[in-house]
Amino acid sequence: MSLCFCSILKPSFLNRELDSVSRHRLAPNPNFKPYQLCNLRIDDNDFCSIKAVHTDGVGVLYPDDTVSDRTTPVDAQPQDQVDATADGIIGTAMEESHEPPLRTRAKKMEGKKANLKDSDKENRFKLRNGREVFEEKAYLVGVARKGDNDISFGIEDSLSELAQLADTAGLFVAGSTYQNLVAPNPRTYIGSGKVAEIKSAIQAFDIETVIFDDELSPGMRISMFKRVLLPTYISFFEERQLRNLEKTFGGDVRVCDRTALILDIFNQRAATREAALQVSLAQMEYQLPRLTKMWSHLERQAGGQVKGMGEKQIEVDKRILRDQIGALKKEIESVRKHRKQYRNRRFAIPVPVVSLVGYTNAGKSTLLNRLTGADVLAEDKLFATLDPTTRRTKNGKEFLLTDTVGFIQKLPTTLIAAFRATLEEISESSLLVHVVDISHPLAELQIDAVDKVLEELDTSSIPKLIVWNKVDNAKDPDKIRSEAKKNPDIVCLSALTGEGLDEFCNAVQEKLKDTMVWVEALIPFDKGELLSTIHHVGMVEKIEYVENGALVRAHVPLRFARLLTPMRQTCVS
Ligand SMILES: Nc1nc2c(ncn2[C@@H]2O[C@H](COP(=O)(O)OP(=O)(O)OP(=O)(O)O)[C@@H](O)[C@H]2O)c(=O)[nH]1
Ligand SMILES: [Mg+2]
Structure with a gap:
């Protein structure tokens, strides 16, 4: 059975150990229902089912390729049990603790450790934020546009920046390559020779992740409207670079692009609720067009007996994702209002x-x-x-x-x-x-x-x-x-x-x-606090104490100048 990394909300593309931390932060609202699609395994070696957890039920694809009803109830499993069986993608509801269950992490790491040579073992596990994290090996790929006279980053500079991003995300960069092309290949971003070269590098360096320097096309269907108006579109279907490359590299190799890498770093680093919500929104919006055809494997695996099911499922997933995006936007809006109130208070x-x-x-x-x-x-x-x-x-x-x-x-x-x-x-x-x-x-x-x-x-x-x-x-x-x-x-x-x-x-x-206005104002003695505010926020040129107050000549912010209006004598802005 082929595997499909089809998690809608898989928050981290890379360091999955940190995923749960960020997701927990994203669940301030108990009505905010999490859902992921995940690969499950029944024993340590074999994936036996693909299970889709939806808000209204669960769809399960069994090993004999039969497909269950979507309304199959979710088995209430303890969190750590589910985590332990998922392929590194935690697939159940959020819990209060920010720490993923220790047993789960230990088990995942044991699995990885067991597959490594002794010499590698010590080097591949790194302490990050007080946690032992498996450091994946990454290979970087870019395209230098031939005849591109734009004054912009050269390909080598861009790749070295990508390497810095990968390092920040906690990856070990094992190598990189690029190709000079007039335009990226619409099917695979790079040419077939380069693809073969990368495949060899994957084997030689034992690469787990290949990162592309530009955003890879998700495979969106070009609408008839665009086709008529924009005949330069290459084909009716924009090619799906990401999925094609994943297929070509095969096995466990993950393919991602610069955007996914940056989103992953943001996901790891979001420390406040607002940042976590914003990153989550960006991830969902990035993911939405990439859902296309994700479910077509179901049709293939069901021998064409459930024709149209993949298409239907994509629509369902997209709708759910859009709902989630809507809910997130509302949450962000409310946090934003809060921030605005705070700012307004500050402006006082x-x-x-x-x-x-x-x-x-x-x-x-x-x-x-x-x-x-x-x-x-x-x-x-x-x-x-x-x-x-x-x-x-x-x-x-x-x-x-x-x-x-x-x-x-x-x-x-x-x-x-x-x-x-x-x-x-x-x-x-x-x-x-x-x-x-x-x-x-x-x-x-x-x-x-x-x-x-x-x-x-x-x-x-x-x-x-x-x-x-x-x-x-x-x-x-x-x-x-x-x-x-x-x-x-x-x-x-x-x-x-x-x-x-x-x-x-x-x-x-x-x-x-330069952003302030010039004021000359007579501040009565009983408004001493105004005088000290002028000193705080403005630039006082001269103060003269006269019979009925202090005559001040100063530059002050416009908003404050308005407060002084009744006391102003002359004003030149
Ligand atoms: N030599 C030198 N290093 C500096 C100076 N200012 C900052 N750094 C170093 O540059 C690195 C980045 O500094 P940050 O202050 O985190 O940079 P930033 O602009 O806030 O970075 P982001 O938050 O990632 O956007 C740190 O290692 C700093 O110690 C400086 O004047 N001289
Ligand atoms: Mg900073």
């Missing part, structure tokens, strides 16, 4: 908000920690930060600094869409600080990639300041420093050593001043 005290944006690993969190004494995770891994953190700066003038999720080239649009709510922080800030890792050989391309995302987020009206970070790590720091001096919008610093931080704070103040 009109301290300017400065958002740190930039390419992943540029040093945003390190800068936030330096300036605010926060303790945000900052490490040499991609996508260390997923949730925005806002803190008040400690030195000199006050402003709120917000750390945000990093960007990357080829950022999946599903992810941008899912994180749009979080990224609202960016579009509502008074100033954007674009943090660049100036020591990175591809700094310029990274700047372009970030600018592209910022454009998508419609931030053109917000003033920007550019920070050239990691100057301590640059090949020629003096040259960088003198280059930066030539441009008033650029500050050169090192968040690690502290060099240039004062200049940075001054530059932020100058930029913020």
Whole structure:
């Protein structure tokens, strides 16, 4: 019987040990019914049935290829029993504990260990987040577009970034390859010769996962409408690269693409409920078009006796998935409302908000920690930060600094869409600080990639300041420093050593001043608290104490200036 990794909600493509942790976070609502499709086995060696758990019943495909009714009731099995029999894909309802049952993990690992040579055993299990995790071997594949004159990442750079992503996801990169093509092969992304070469590499290196640098086509049916309007479409059915490659590589080799890898990292790293919900939404939206034909194996296996069943099942799955997407969107909306209320409360005290944006690993969190004494995770891994953190700066003038999720080239649009709510922080800030890792050989391309995302987020009206970070790590720091001096919008610093931080704070103040309005107001003595707020949030030029109060000349945020209206004497904006 052929196996089908057809889990709708299989949250992690790679490190399954962490799956349950994330899924538990996704179940804050008891009415939020989880369901997965999973491969079950009855003994240690053989898969005996494919079981589909739905909200209204279970469909089971037995070894003799007969198909049960979908309304077969679910056997109430203890969680750990089911986990132990599933092929690494946990297939039952969520439980309260964040830890997968110890017995299950031990059993899964024992199985893997047993298949390894002694020399491999010690090296393949790594401690991650206090847990022993099996480190899968990955092989990376890319396509260099011939005649592509775009100023973008070269294939080798793109593959080395993919290797960093794989490392962040906890994979061991055993090798990589690429092919020069005018356009990716619609059936298999790469040519047949390359496919054969990768097959040999899979055997030679004992590869478990092959990762492609671009998003592989899921195999969507092209509608008649598109066919008529867009005759350049290659065929009636867009080829299914992912499934074709899986079939070709065969066995247990998993095929995934850059988007799936990024989603997996996000899934592992989502630390708050909002982030977990957003990642889950992105995963479902990524999965939806990939459900096509997933069930066609049922028709084949049933000898064509249940013609149309696969098609029907896809529709059912899609409907369920769409319902889940709808429910998730509602949950995200309610979390978002909460966040908005919090933001509004924050706005009541009109301290300017400065958002740190930039390419992943540029040093945003390190800068936030330096300036605010926060303790945000900052490490040499991609996508260390997923949730925005806002803190008040400690030195000199006050402003709120917000750390945000990093960007990357080829950022999946599903992810941008899912994180749009979080990224609202960016579009509502008074100033954007674009943090660049100036020591990175591809700094310029990274700047372009970030600018592209910022454009998508419609931030053109917000003033920007550019920070050239990691100057301590640059090949020629003096040259960088003198280059930066030539441009008033650029500050050169090192968040690690502290060099240039004062200049940075001054530059932020100058930029913020441009966003403020000039006021001259007479503050009565009994409104002393207004005077201290002006000191906090604005820039006071002069205070004169006169008979009936303090005459203040200052730059203040527009919202605060409105509060001062009754007391203003003259106003030049
Ligand atoms: N040499 C040097 N290293 C730095 C500097 N700033 C940050 N780093 C290092 O760069 C790595 C990434 O820093 P983070 O602050 O996590 O980067 P980030 O932009 O928040 O990354 P994401 O959250 O993944 O988007 C860490 O290992 C930091 O120690 C710097 O000024 N100099
Ligand atoms: Mg960060």
